[in-house]
Amino acid sequence: MIRPTYCEINLAHLKINCRGLSRKTPVIAVVKADAYGHGAVQIARTLEKEGVNFFSVALIEEGIELRKAGIKSSILIGGSVYPFTNFREVIKYRLTPTIASLESGKSLSEISRAPVPVHIKVDTGMNRIGFAVTGAYDNIIKLSKIKNLLIEGIYTHFPSADTDRKLTLNQAGKFRNLIKQLNKAGVSPKILHASNTAAERFVINTCTHIRPGLGLYGLKPYPSYSGLKPVMSFLSRIVYIRKIKRGESVSYGGTWKAKRNSVIATLPAGYADGVRRELSNKGSMLIHGSRAPIAGRVCMDMTMIDVTDIPGAHVGDEAVFMGNQGGESISASEIADTCGTINYEICCGISCRVPRVYVSKK
Structure with a gap:
């Protein structure tokens, strides 16, 4: 280092935050955008040693970077895979893609020669990507019958967990009802996740994991949030x-x-x-x-x-x-x-x- 300007990243605080967040529920650690500027490779290495076995990024390139750095755990690509030819890279680097449309599921099936674990995104109100919750059941049933798609997980995202309790609980209810319907139809993914750091305060019994990003780095999702150490x-x-x-x-x-x-x-x-x-x-x-x-x-x-x-x-x-x-x-x-x-x-x-x-x- 020549210029005396730098960011100090305190890995002890990262571990403390992770242990607190994973106290009751396993975490899928969000390390997109270079781990919110903290350095994705070093953060992922540290958390993997702490027992975290699932990470989430936004881009295929971010997942590839982690694989090349030696990360062995599962890596979810939280964004849409497009163009669909990029599924070849997903398969090559053992990444877990998000499926948010029938077209993407069919394209992955055509490219893959073996079952690929996927997570299906359900839109419960964000209106960004994912199957609209009103039609998600029919679409997920169709995906479950497509060759080489292994539905490992289903997830959603809460856009206002930091500010709107009523909306968040309403979204959680929609997600819960969808999962119940799917279970009755014989579709029972082993991983279900919805809660970011702000939503961690809500008990969402349907989910098997939480998906914190902000909290891992000691950043508060709202002013009264306590117990975090800035990293x-x-x-x-x-x-x-x-x-x-x-x-x-x-x-x-x-x-x-x-x-x-x-x-x-x-x-x-x-x-x-x-x-x-x-x-x-x-x-x-x-x-x-x-x-x-x-x-x-x-x-x-x-x-x-x-x-x-x-x-x-x-x-x-x-x-x-x-x-x-x-x-x-x-x-x-x-x-x-x-x-x-x-x-x-x-x-x-x-x-x-x-x-x-x-x-x-x-």
Whole structure:
């Protein structure tokens, strides 16, 4: 590592979160989008050693990356496989595809020479992909009769488990009723899953597994959620300090002007790294456990902060964009609130320019 900007990934916290989430129900660990920016290969290796034997990704490429890295556990492709010729890669790398249409099921059957485990996606209200729950029974019965399709699992997804209890329970009821109907018809998949981290609080007796993503990484699905330990910290160091006079401006456009003689520190990370430009003149960083406000617009490669009230600040001091320092903390959720987005996007948006450094600190 040359530039002193990096993400520290605490694998001890990952293990603690996983153990808490899997306390009652086995998990299908979601490691899509490079494990929400945490590094899918290292996260999957760690969780596999913890006993996790099923992972979920969004893309075939993500599944192939894990296989090439030596992951032996089952890997669900949560997105649609298209074009259908990509089923050849699914079969080659022993991935578990999502079947969300009769066409995709038939295409897989035509390509495969042996039974392939599949998970069928049922849409209970997300209106994204999957068989509409109203017609899912007939379609799944048809799929169950297609050669070389082994229906290992059926699943759905709750779009508002963090905010709408009534809707979520209604969706769960629809899913439960569908599974009962299928069981009566002799279709009884061994794996059923619906709950993401936010829905983990709902007891959905139909399901055999939960499918957490956010919670594994210590990110809260809603403010009152407790018991999680953040896995990622986003860190850098001061590389330059300048004293400026009252009335002088900082960064592009001169949007920040000093109201007093001030001390400005420069950090070697900007919006190309994942320091959101929306934080310009609004966010803050931690220096010596105190908040230093961002001064001016966040640049592509650098961010300036006002350290006037932190007299001990020097070149080389650690700066925390996200994480804990000296009893103070800045969470992904706080940053997301300031930027008008969600904590998922904050972590996923930290770019590949920023190295991930893996540690184990309890």
